[in-house]
Amino acid sequence: MSAQFKTNFKKVTSPLIEGVGTQEGPVARELMAKDSLPLSEAMKSKGNYMPDPKPIAFSRYISREFAALEREKVWDKSWQFVCREEEVPKVGDRYTYDVGTASYFVVRSATNEFKAFFNFCRHRGNRLSYENSRGSSIRCRFHGWEWNLDGSIKHLPHDWDFPHVDKKDYGLVECKIGTWGGFIFINPDPEAGPLEKALGVLPQHFAHWQPEQRFVALHARKLVHANWKLVAEAFFESYHAPIAHPQSSPFAADCQVQYDIWDDGDSHISRLIGPTAIPSGTAPASATAEEAVMMVAGFLVGNQSEAERKASLEQLKGKGRVGLAALRREQLQQQYGREFNLSDVEMIDSIQYFMFPNFFPWMGEFLPLVYQFLPYGDDPEMCMAHTRLLLPLPAAGRPPAAKPQDIGPDETFEAIKVWADIGIVFDQDYINLPDIQKGLRAAAGSDQAYATLARYQESRISHFHETLDKKIYG
Numbered sequence: 355m356s357a358q359f360k361t362n363f364k365k366v367t368s369p370l371i372e373g374v375g376t377q378e379g380p381v382a383r384e385l386m387a388k389d390s391l392p393l394s395e396a397m398k399s400k401g402n403y404m405p406d407p408k409p410i411a412f413s414r415y416i417s418r419e420f421a422a423l424e425r426e427k428v429w430d431k432s433w434q435f436v437c438r439e440e441e442v443p444k445v446g447d448r449y450t451y452d453v454g455t456a457s458y459f460v461v462r463s464a465t466n467e468f469k470a471f472f473n474f475c476r477h478r479g480n481r482l483s484y485e486n487s488r489g490s491s492i493r494c495r496f497h498g499w500e501w502n503l504d505g506s507i508k509h510l511p512h513d514w515d516f517p518h519v520d521k522k523d524y525g526l527v528e529c530k531i532g533t534w535g536g537f538i539f540i541n542p543d544p545e546a547g548p549l550e551k552a553l554g555v556l557p558q559h560f561a562h563w564q565p566e567q568r569f570v571a572l573h574a575r576k577l578v579h580a581n582w583k584l585v586a587e588a589f590f591e592s593y594h595a596p597i598a599h600p601q602s603s604p605f606a607a608d609c610q611v612q613y614d615i616w617d618d619g620d621s622h623i624s625r626l627i628g629p630t631a632i633p634s635g636t637a638p639a640s641a642t643a644e645e646a647v648m649m650v651a652g653f654l655v656g657n658q659s660e661a662e663r664k665a666s667l668e669q670l671k672g673k674g675r676v677g678l679a680a681l682r683r684e685q686l687q688q689q690y691g692r693e694f695n696l697s698d699v700e701m702i703d704s705i706q707y708f709m710f711p712n713f714f715p716w717m718g719e720f721l722p723l724v725y726q727f728l729p730y731g732d733d734p735e736m737c738m739a740h741t742r743l744l745l746p747l748p749a750a751g752r753p754p755a756a757k758p759q760d761i762g763p764d765e766t767f768e769a770i771k772v773w774a775d776i777g778i779v780f781d782q783d784y785i786n787l788p789d790i791q792k793g794l795r796a797a798a799g800s801d802q803a804y805a806t807l808a809r810y811q812e813s814r815i816s817h818f819h820e821t822l823d824k825k826i827y828g
C-alpha cells in the first residue's frame with residue numbers, strides 16, 4: 355500500500371542516542387555493569403540492527419485489503435506461537451488457534467508428539483475443533499466424518515456413496531509444527547524452513563532460564579477494539595510510561611530502557627530491558643534510587659504480615675538494587691525449595707523479547723509474562739490479546755495450566771483480582787487503544803495520516819513494520 359502523504363522527516367546523520375539516564379537513575383547498561391552476579395550471555399549481548407524511523411501509514415491499521423495481505427503473506431507463511439505444551443496435557447487434547455479468519459488446531463497425538471491441522475472438515479468444510487475439544491478421535495459435528503489423532507481418516511459415514519473417494523487421500527490437512535522451551539509453534543506454509551531459523555537468538559538467550567521448566571499459571575484473553583499491530587506496539591516501548599502509567603515513574607525506568615534488535619533475514623527478534631527500582635528520568639527531581647528500591651520491595655513483600663514487611667524493608671535500607679535482587683532470590687528459594695542464581699537484572703527488571711509476528715516471551719523472575727496479539731475474525735479493527743503468566747514449576751510437580759479467562763472489551767484486568775497491581779497497568783494500556791484506533795480513522799482524510807516514531811525508544815516498532823513490509827512486498 356503506497357503511502358499518500360507528505361512527510362517532513364529530516365535526514366538523520368547524528369549518532370544514535372541509546373537512552374538518557376540521571377544520577378539516581380542510570381541507563382540499563384550502566385546498571386548491568388554494577389550487577390552483583392555475572393551476567394548471562396543474553397544480558398551481555400547487544401542487538402545487531404537499528405532501523406531508521408520511517409513514516410507508518412495509518413491505513414495499515416484500518417484497511418481490509420491490508421489485512422487480507424497480512425493473512426496471505428504473514429499469517430499463512432510464518433512460524434507463529436500457538437500455545438504451551440501444558441495447555442494440551444493429555445493425548446487427544448486440543449488447542450484451537452484462531453488467527454484472523456484462519457483457524458488451526460494442535461492435538462497431542464501421542465505422549466510426546468503434537469500435530470497441527472487446518473481446522474476444517476474434508477467433507478464440506480465445517481470447523482472441527484472448538485475450545486476444549488478433546489477425545490481419541492476428531493469428529494465433525496455436521497455429518498460425522500471422523501479422523502484419528504494422526505490425521506488419517508477413521509470413519510466416512512455411508513462410504514458406499516463416495517465411490518469417487520480414496521480414503522487414504524482424505525486425511526486432515528496438516529500444518530508444520532515445532533516446539534521449543536515448552537512453546538508450540540505452527541507454520542501453515544508447507545515450504546517453510548525449520549522453526550529454529552525463525553527463533554534466531556531465542557534458544558541461546560533463554561537456555562539458562564529454562565522456559566520448559568515452567569507452566570501457565572494465569573491466562574487472560576482480552577478482546578480489544580483496535581488492530582492487532584496497534585496493540586502489539588503499545589507493548590514494544592516504554593516511551594508511553596510516564597504519561598500512561600504516571601504512578602510508575604518514581605520506580606520504573608522509561609527513557610533509560612535498552613532496546614535491541616537482531617535480524618538475519620530469517621529471524622526477526624527484538625527486546626527491551628526496562629530497569630525497575632530506579633526513578634525514571636521523567637520523575638520529579640526529588641525522586642531517589644533509595645525510595646525506588648523501597649517501592650518495588652513494597653510490591654514484593656505485599657503478602658507478608660505488617661511486622662514481616664517492616665522487617666524486610668528495614669533490612670533493605672541502603673542496599674539498593676543489589677539488596678532488592680537478593681530479597682527476590684531469597685523469596686523464590688523459600689517458595690520453590692531451590693536456588694535462584696540469576697543476575698540482578700534478571701531478578702528485578704522487565705525483560706521482554708519479541709519474535710515476529712506474535713510471540714512476546716518475557717525473561718527473568720520479575721514479570722515472566724507471554725503476550726500474543728492476534729487479528730480477530732475479518733475485522734481489522736479488532737484484536738484478541740492473550741496474556742499468560744509463566745511461573746517456575748513447583749517442587750511437587752507440574753500443576754495444570756490455567757484455563758483462559760475472558761475479559762471483554764469494556765471489562766478491566768483490575769476486576770479480575772488475580773492480576774493484582776499489574777492488572778492496573780494493563781488497564782492503563784488497554785484504555786487508550788480504542789481511542790488510538792479512532793484517531794487513525796480521524797486522520798484518514800488528511801495527507802498526514804502516518805505515525806512519526808521515535809528513533810530509539812520506538813525502534814522496535816520501526817523494525818516490526820520493516821519486517822511486515824519485507825513479508826508483504828518482498
Ligand SMILES: [Fe+2]
Pocket residue numbers: 588594595598599779782783
Ligand atoms: Fe504500558
